[in-house]
Amino acid sequence: MHRIDVKILDTRLRDNPPHYATPGSAGLDLRACIDGPLHVEPGQTTLVPTGMAIHLADPGLAAMILPRSGLGHKHGIVLGNLVGLIDSDYQGELMVSVWNRGHAAFTLNPLDRIAQLVVVPVLQVGFNVVDDFDASHRGEGGFGSTGKS
Numbered sequence: 840m841h842r843i844d845v846k847i848l849d850t851r852l853r854d855n856p857p858h859y860a861t862p863g864s865a866g867l868d869l870r871a872c873i874d875g876p877l878h879v880e881p882g883q884t885t886l887v888p889t890g891m892a893i894h895l896a897d898p899g900l901a902a903m904i905l906p907r908s909g910l911g912h913k914h915g916i917v918l919g920n921l922v923g924l925i926d927s928d929y930q931g932e933l934m935v936s937v938w939n940r941g942h943a944a945f946t947l948n949p950l951d952r953i954a955q956l957v958v959v960p961v962l963q964v965g966f967n968v969v970d971d972f973d974a975s976h977r978g979e980g981g982f983g984s985t986g987k988s
């Protein structure tokens with residue numbers, strides 16, 4: 840198992856340090872470290888602190904912030920950046936861009952679980968600049984080019 844360093848920046852998280860909800864969870868819940876209720880109006884995007892920082896350190900790792908499916912599906916609460924990408928050398932507080940894409944105002948309360956963090960492996964590659972690629976089956980076809988009768 841990989842182990843990464845975590846800083847708890849908000850003392851309210853000390854009683855509930857980061858842990859996966861179940862042994863099979865892929866996502867670590869991120870909580871809204873806000874001082875009071877925060878109303879997010881339809882169409883509004885607001886940056887919410889999570890009270891924690893991670894340092895992945897290994898360039899072979901990255902983390903992604905993803906929406907919670909229940910919040911997104913039932914309430915339209917998703918991410919203003921769609922996906923947040925956390926670099927392995929980032930050491931600042933994890934921030935969540937909360938976007939209310941729904942039609943009703945939504946209230947976030949302190950320590951609500953607002954998004955989830957997934958740690959993923961990353962391949963760092965070198966780029967060879969070429970004039971032509973080796974032939975491939977697909978070539979340049981895309982955007983629905985397959986499966987036409």
Ligand SMILES: O=c1ccn([C@H]2C[C@H](O)[C@@H](COP(=O)(O)OP(=O)(O)OP(=O)(O)O)O2)c(=O)[nH]1
Binds near residue numbers: 904923926927933935
């Ligand atoms: O949802 C997010 C997305 C990013 N970050 C942090 C971690 C990430 O490593 C850093 C930079 O993110 P990104 O590279 O996506 O931002 P940018 O807009 O390209 O700015 P920068 O010039 O800082 O790279 O911001 C978050 O806390 N939450």
